[in-house]
Amino acid sequence: MYERKIYRLAKHITNSDEDAEDVLQETFLKAYEHLDSFLGHSRFYTWLVRIAVNEGLMKLRKRKTDRTVSLDETPEGLEEPVIREIAVWDGSPEKKYSQQELRALLNQAIQNLKPSFRTVFVLRDVEELSTEETAEVLNLSVPAVKSRLLRARLELRERLTAMFKKKGDDVFAYL
């Protein structure tokens, strides 16, 4: 099962099927190669994720056209997350859409996030690593992980709410 999750993670990071395929392969080859160095300090899966994230970010950096890659940058505007969509959702999207349709919608939403937010969100809320594990994998501080995660969650909430809200009655939706 790990290979499915690593492939999904690689796709989320690189936004590319082709790069994700390379990342998947490199990750398992490196893991196999360096199995001796896995000393059980972290979960095996976290160790795999770390390799995959590094490979994925390398791919991103190699793409010269993508200038928004650095994870170390201080994301601007972090203080004031934007909140425009305040509306309840129209029932449960899980029941309205097939898994395939949902996956496409969610992937599109994730792909529009900046890499520095996207990566944190994917590790925390898709791969379900802890805040500390995410910080360790990305070489970020715990507060940096938390502030990026909040920003990513709120941005995705905006996009998903725009898609899933009750149409036509935003203002009265919660009265």
Added chain:
Amino acid sequence: MLTCKEFLKELNDYLDDTLDPELRRELEGHAAECPNCWVIFDTSKKTIQIFKGLEPQPLPARVRDRLMAALERKMASKTSAKTRPPGPLTSPQA
């Protein structure tokens, strides 16, 4: 009473249920009285749940075959090199 801004600042830990009980009660109190913050909390929670609920897709057969072939090559080369002492971590592959 918390302001909406303070509510938003604590939203992450509220969503992750890692707040201390007293602050948690304050946020619950705010959400009960502020429809906007309640909706933001509710839709954020649903946003996270929907991502967590998605199963990873099976690998496309071609991707899977390529991965397996590469791993088999790697295993074959490692087995044949087994008698050598292990090198440093960064050594190039045999």
